[in-house]
Amino acid sequence: MEDDGLLLGTPVAILVLWMLRRFLSTPTRLPDLDRRLARLWIPAAVVWVGHLLFGKMLHLDGDLVDDVFILLVIAQLLQVVWRLRDYPPARTIGLALLPYAATLLLAMVWRQVAATSFKEYNDGIDMVGTFVFFWLVGLFSVARSQKKRLAVEAQRRAEEEQAQQRIVARNTELEQLVLARTAALRQQTEELQQALEELQTTQNQLIQAEKMASLGELTAGIAHEIQNPLNFVNNFAEVSTELAQELAEERSRSVRNLPLETELLGDLKQNMLKITQHGQRAASIVRGMLEHSRASTGERQPTDLNALCDEYLRLAYHGLRAKNKSFNATLKTDLATDLAAIAAVPQDVGRVLLNLFTNAFYAVHRRQQQGESGYVPTVSVRTKDLGNEVEVCVQDNGTGIPVAVQQKIFQPFFTTKPAGEGTGLGLSLAHDIVTKGHGGTLEVSSQPGQGATFTLRLPR
Amino acid sequence: MMKILVVDDEPDVRTLFEQRFRREIRSGALAFSFAYSGEEALGYLHEHHSEVVLILSDINMPGMSGLELLRRVRTEPAPPPPPRVMMITAYGDDASRTQALALGADDFLTKPVDFAALKEKLLALPSA
Numbered sequence: 001m002e003d004d005g006l007l008l009g010t011p012v013a014i015l016v017l018w019m020l021r022r023f024l025s026t027p028t029r030l031p032d033l034d035r036r037l038a039r040l041w042i043p044a045a046v047v048w049v050g051h052l053l054f055g056k057m058l059h060l061d062g063d064l065v066d067d068v069f070i071l072l073v074i075a076q077l078l079q080v081v082w083r084l085r086d087y088p089p090a091r092t093i094g095l096a097l098l099p100y101a102a103t104l105l106l107a108m109v110w111r112q113v114a115a116t117s118f119k120e121y122n123d124g125i126d127m128v129g130t131f132v133f134f135w136l137v138g139l140f141s142v143a144r145s146q147k148k149r150l151a152v153e154a155q156r157r158a159e160e161e162q163a164q165q166r167i168v169a170r171n172t173e174l175e176q177l178v179l180a181r182t183a184a185l186r187q188q189t190e191e192l193q194q195a196l197e198e199l200q201t202t203q204n205q206l207i208q209a210e211k212m213a214s215l216g217e218l219t220a221g222i223a224h225e226i227q228n229p230l231n232f233v234n235n236f237a238e239v240s241t242e243l244a245q246e247l248a249e250e251r252s253r254s255v256r257n258l259p260l261e262t263e264l265l266g267d268l269k270q271n272m273l274k275i276t277q278h279g280q281r282a283a284s285i286v287r288g289m290l291e292h293s294r295a296s297t298g299e300r301q302p303t304d305l306n307a308l309c310d311e312y313l314r315l316a317y318h319g320l321r322a323k324n325k326s327f328n329a330t331l332k333t334d335l336a337t338d339l340a341a342i343a344a345v346p347q348d349v350g351r352v353l354l355n356l357f358t359n360a361f362y363a364v365h366r367r368q369q370q371g372e373s374g375y376v377p378t379v380s381v382r383t384k385d386l387g388n389e390v391e392v393c394v395q396d397n398g399t400g401i402p403v404a405v406q407q408k409i410f411q412p413f414f415t416t417k418p419a420g421e422g423t424g425l426g427l428s429l430a431h432d433i434v435t436k437g438h439g440g441t442l443e444v445s446s447q448p449g450q451g452a453t454f455t456l457r458l459p460r
Numbered sequence: 461m462m463k464i465l466v467v468d469d470e471p472d473v474r475t476l477f478e479q480r481f482r483r484e485i486r487s488g489a490l491a492f493s494f495a496y497s498g499e500e501a502l503g504y505l506h507e508h509h510s511e512v513v514l515i516l517s518d519i520n521m522p523g524m525s526g527l528e529l530l531r532r533v534r535t536e537p538a539p540p541p542p543p544r545v546m547m548i549t550a551y552g553d554d555a556s557r558t559q560a561l562a563l564g565a566d567d568f569l570t571k572p573v574d575f576a577a578l579k580e581k582l583l584a585l586p587s588a
Contacts, residue, residue, distance in 0.1 A: 224520075227550050231572040232472055238575075239479045267479055274472055321520060322551075326559075331522045 007048050009066035013073040014044045020077060023147070024090055030083055037076055044069065067108045074101040089147040096139030103132045206413075210425040214354060220322030221315040222289045229278035229285075236278070240271045298437070302341035303349065305390060305458075309335060309381045312350050316357035320365070329364050332380035339385050342460055348437055349458075352430040356394040356454050357381070359426070362417075363398025363452060370399075389440075389457045397451040406444055434458070462585065463491050463508075467501040467517040467529065468548070480575045490582065498524025502532060510539050514585070519549035519556065527563055534564035544585070548573055 017037060021027070026034040051065055074097055081094035107125055111118045118125070247264045250257055288311060313331060321327050357379065364377035382393040401409065408414045410431040415424030434442040438458050446452035466477055474494045484490040493512070495501035498521060505512060515533065519526035530545050544566045549556060552570030560568050569578065 224550060227571070228470065232470075232476070234572055235476050235480075235575070236472075239476065243479065270475070271479070274475065278472070317522070318520075328525045328528065330524075 007051055007062055007066045007069070009070045010044050010048050013070045014041050017073050017077065020080075020093060023143070024080065024084060024087070024093070026080055026084075029087075030080060033080060033083065037080070040073065040076065064108065064112070067104055071101060071104060071108070074104075088150065089143040092139050092143035092146055096136045096143065099132045100136045103128055206423055207425060207429070210423045210429065211351075213423070214351060214426070218289065218315055218319060218354070221317070221319035222285060224318040224322060225285050225315065226282050229281040232278040233275050233282070236271045236275045240268055240275075243268050243271070298345055298348075300343040300345055300438075303344045303346045304339075304341055305344075305349070305383055305392065306335040306339055308346065308350055309333070309353060309383060309392060312353040313357050313379075313381055316354055316361060320358065320361050324365070327361070327365050328368075329361055329377040329379050332378060334380065334382040336383045336385050339383050339390065342390050342458055344438055344458060345433075348433045352433050352442075352456065353381075353392070353394075355426040355430045356456070360394055360396035360398065360452070360454075363400070364396050365398070367397070367399045386457070389459050392456040392458075393453055394456070395451065395453040400448040400450050401444065401446040401452050402448050406446060409444065410442070461488050461491050462514060462582070463493070463512050464514045464516060464582070465493050465495060465501060465504060465512045465543075467495045467498065467515065467521075467526065469496055469518065469521045471496065473518075481579070484579070484583075497521060498526065498529040498532075501529055505533070505538075505543075510541075512543050513541075514582070515543050515545045516548055517545065519547055519551065519560070527560060530560065530563050530565055546581075 017040060021034060021037055026037065047065060047069055051060055051062060054060075055062060055065075077097055078094060078101070081090045081097070084090035085094070107118075107129070110125075243264050247261060247268070250261050250264065310333060313333065317329065317331060360379040364379060368375060368377045377397065379394070379396045382395070384391045384393075405416065410427050412428040413424040414428070415422045417424075431442050434440045434456060440456065440458040442457075443455045444452060445455070466473060474492075477492055477494075478485065481490055481492065485492065493504065493508075495504050498517075501515070501517070502524075505515075515529075517526040517529055524532075526547055526549065530547065533543065533545060545564065546567040546569060547560045547565050548569045548571060550571045557568045567581070
């Protein structure tokens with residue numbers, strides 16, 4: 001506070017002003033105010049140069065000019081601080097500046113008004129001034145650390161927000177993936193559903209085909225079976241014509257040979273009977289074939305099992321021979337004479353028997369092809385009345401069934417035949433007919449290499 | 461008298477032959493015996509060596525088939541002359557015919573038998 005040509009406060013004030021401008025980022029926060037602040041150096045320069053040049057001449061109090069200018073700057077700063085009052089560092093700057101400004105103003109007024117007493121209390125005033133100055137500096141550094149802390153916090157928040165955004169983006173990404181995956185899975189499910197339906201349809205078709213195949217196998221056997229009685233019908237009819245002719249000739253003779261005529265008449269009668277018998281045989285074969293092809297009503301009827309076994313044994317035999325001329329086997333039947341009719345569905349039981357016989361013939365044929373010397377392929381069927389059950393045993397001395405396979409033979413689609421030679425459904429259908437359709441049992445026992453026995457039991 | 465053995469599992473074949481060839485049987489030109497299985501036929505042949513000059517056999521029979529019987533007749537040692545064997549069968553395809561002839565059959569006829577033609581064939585054979 002010495003009265004020389006140099007004003008100290010003014011340039012310092014401008015410097016501090018510029019520092020605070022940068023500190024509080026006024027160019028960005030308060031652009032319009034900042035423009036004014038930026039130009040304050042001009043009046044400062046004017047005042048400083050003016051006082052330097054004309055101060056003595058105009059008897060200007062240098063300190064006063066200095067103080068006034070400093071207070072002006074502080075006033076501007078306080079305005080800035082007020083505008084930025086929500087920014088904690090700005091508040092601290094304000095808190096730092098206010099005591100200094102108040103003290104400065106007070107001192108300035110006191111010095112102008114009561115210069116004497118001012119000089120008296122100069123030491124005290126200096127002390128207060130110093131205190132207020134240190135307060136200013138202290139709070140400036142507080143403001144600086146405040147700003148640093150705020151910057152760190154802002155940085156942290158920015159990073160958090162970035163992380164948050166990354167998470168949100170990742171979530172969206174994952175949701176997209178899930179949607180895509182769900183769509184793909186849904187499509188897969190639909191395709192699998194379709195495939196399943198197709199498989200079920202195919203399975204039904206295969207079961208149908210198996211039934212048709214068994215019917216087809218019968219056709220050859222049945223055709224052969226009908227051929228025989230038809231031949232007899234024709235032959236006996238023809239020979240009866242000859243006999244009638246011969247009888248007519250004998251009757252026209254002058255000397256009649258009565259014994260011969262009686263014999264001829266007897267033969268004629270016998271022939272008619274035979275024609276009727278064989279005609280009926282053919283008719284019953286046709287009836288049997290029609291019944292087999294007709295869809296089974298599932299109704300049980302009293303069934304002669306012995307007749308069924310006999311019929312289907314021969315049908316199976318002829319059916320196979322029609323396919324394979326070299327095929328041959330010995331047929332043995334041991335049918336219980338006391339076997340009463342049993343309530344069963346004839347077509348279904350017939351299909352079961354046909355399947356068992358066909359399998360037996362297949363097995364003995366396979367063994368025959370192996371060329372054992374002295375091997376006599378034999379298939380036998382035996383019926384027995386067990387009281388509350390009826391037992392049918394189909395036995396063959398064929399290739400037999402390996403133990404590992406015995407568990408599986410009743411499974412659908414299981415077959416040991418080469419591809420294309422069997423659907424693998426015969427025994428499975430037979431098993432179903434016996435167990436589910438008639439409440440009976442179908443069992444197998446076999447010595448591999450020796451033969452197999454299928455035992456069918458039906459309850460009465 | 462030509463002795464003929466007819467082998468067929470159908471019993472009515474006997475009645476049929478006996479009526480169809482009644483004149484020839486009556487006149488003694490032909491004599492028929494009947495067997496209803498291959499085994500029975502072999503038994504008869506063993507019992508009546510060299511009597512039978514002609515065997516008429518069905519092929520499809522349970523037990524020993526006609527072809528098996530043919531094979532046995534041709535391979536088993538028997539006092540000469542060996543009988544003629546004609547196969548009669550419902551299966552008239554070429555494979556069966558070839559097989560029968562290869563095994564030593566003299567002829568191969570299909571059912572239904574044409575008895576007129578058969579009669580001609582039999583009467584044309586030189587008698588034993």
